[in-house]
Amino acid sequence: MNRYKKLGWNTFIIGLGSMGSKFMIFLLVPFYTFYLSPSEYGQADIIMMTVSILVPIVTLSIADGVFRYTMERASKKQVFSSACAILLIAGLILILLTPLLKNIPMIQHYYWLFLVLLLVQLWNILFQQQVRANGKLILYSVSGLLMSLILLGANILFLKYMDMGVTGFLYANLLAFTFNTLCLFFGAKLYRLFSFRSINRPLLKKMLIYSLPLIPNAILWWVMQVSDRYILTFAIGIAANGLYTVAAKIPSLLSMINTIFFQAWSISAIGEKLKQNDSFFAGVFTLFSSLFFIATEGIMLIVQPFAGTLFSAAYQDVWKYVPFLLIAVLLSSFSSFLEVSYMVEKKTKQLLFTSLKGSIVNVGLAVLLIPIIGILGASIATLLGFLVTWLLRMKQVKFFRQLEHKTTFWISMGLLLAQSIYLSFIATPNIAVQVVFALGIIVCQGIVGKKLVKFVRVSRKSSEEKKAW
Structure with missing residues (x-):
C-alpha cells in the first residue's frame, strides 16, 4: 500500500x-x-x-x-x-x-x-x-x-x-x-x-x-485537440472558433485533473519501472477511471445552467457542444494513463502509431462533418479520434485483460455516451432524464467503490500480518 x-x-x-x-x-x-x-x-x-x-x-x-x-x-x-x-x-x-x-x-x-x-x-x-x-x-x-x-x-x-x-x-x-x-x-x-x-x-x-518520436506524437495529439479549430476557422469563420474555444474550456476542468494526476503518476511509474501487468497498474486505473466517470457526470448535469449564468449573451449556446468534448477528454485521459507504460519501457515509437491513426480519424471526420453540422461536427470528430487512440493503446499494451470491473466500466461508458447524444441533439433537455443517467453512473461506481474498499482492507490486513511475521 x-x-x-x-x-x-x-x-x-x-x-x-x-x-x-x-x-x-x-x-x-x-x-x-x-x-x-x-x-x-x-x-x-x-x-x-x-x-x-x-x-x-x-x-x-x-x-x-x-x-x-x-x-x-x-x-x-x-x-x-x-x-x-x-x-x-x-x-x-x-x-x-x-x-x-x-x-x-x-x-x-x-x-x-x-x-x-x-x-x-x-x-x-x-x-x-x-x-x-x-x-x-x-x-x-x-x-x-x-x-x-x-x-x-x-x-x-x-x-x-x-x-x-x-x-x-x-x-x-x-x-x-x-x-x-x-x-x-x-x-x-x-x-x-x-x-x-x-x-x-x-x-x-x-x-x-x-x-x-514524441515530436510527431505531440503533433498528432495536438491535431486531435486543436486541428478542429483551424478547420472551423477556414470553413465557417474565426467567430465559430471563438465559440468552440469557449466550449472546450468547460471540459478543461477534467483536463486539469488529468494533468495533475499524470504528473504524479509518471513519477511513480517511471521511478518504480512499473509494468502494465502489475496489479498496482490496474488498481490505479480503476480508481482513476471511477473518479473521471463521476466528475464527467457532474459536469454534464451543470453545463447548461453554468454556461447561461457565467458567459455573455454571445456565448450562451456553447453548452450544446460540450458533452461530446467531455467524453473526448475522458478518453484522452484514459489514453494518457496508458502512455506511461510506453514511457517506462522507452517504446515511444509504438506510442506514435496510435496517435497517428487517431488523428487521421479526427481530421477526416472534422473535414466531413463541420460543413454539414458546424461546431457540433468538430466535437464529434474529436471524440471519435480519441476513442480510436484509446482502443488501440488498450489493445497494444494488452490492457483489456487487466481491466478490472469490466461490466460496470462499459456500462458507465455507455451511459455517458448516451447522455452526451441526448444533451447535444435535444433542444430543451429534461432534468428528470438527466437524473436517471446520473443515478446509473452512481450505482455503477458505487459497486466499484465497495469492491475497492474491500480490496484495501484485505491488502492492509495482509501487510500487517507480514510485518508481524
Missing part, C-alpha cells in the same frame, strides 16, 4: 498548486467572453495554440528526455546542460528565420509578441520537467499558483482597464510565463546544473532517440 500512499502524496502536492492555478485560468474564461468578442478570442486562441504545437517541434521534445533520464539517475548536470544546448540552438534558428516566419497570415500582426512568447515557453517547459524530475514538487506547484495570480492581474489590467484586446491577452500570458520561468530557474537553482563542459554528446544522443 506504500505505493498508493506515495502516489496520493505526489498527486496532493502537485494538485495543491496546480489545481489553484488551472482553476484560476478556467475562471478567466467568463472574463474573456465579456472583454473579447468571439472573433478576438478565436484569434488569441489560434496564436496560443500555434505556440503550444511549436514547442515540442522546435525543442525536439528534449524536455521529455530530461525528465526520463533524470528519473533514471543519470547525471543531472549532464542531462540539463545537454538539453540547454538544444534550446540555445533552437532559439538562434528561430531568430534567423524571422524574415520568413513573420509573413505567416495567422500571426503576422502579432509576430514579435508571438516569438518572445514561444522563446519563453521553450525554457519554461524544460525547467518544469527538470524541477519535477528533481522532486521539487512544492516549488513546482507554488510557482504555478503564483503564475496564475499574475495572469489574473495582468488580464484585468490589459483587457478591462487598458482595453488592449488580443494584444493585452498575449501580454498577460507573456508576463505570467516569464515569471514562472524565472521562478523555477532561480528557485530550484538550475543555474548550478548548467555548464558547457557538461554537455555530453553520447547522452544527448540517447535522450534524442527517446524524445524524437
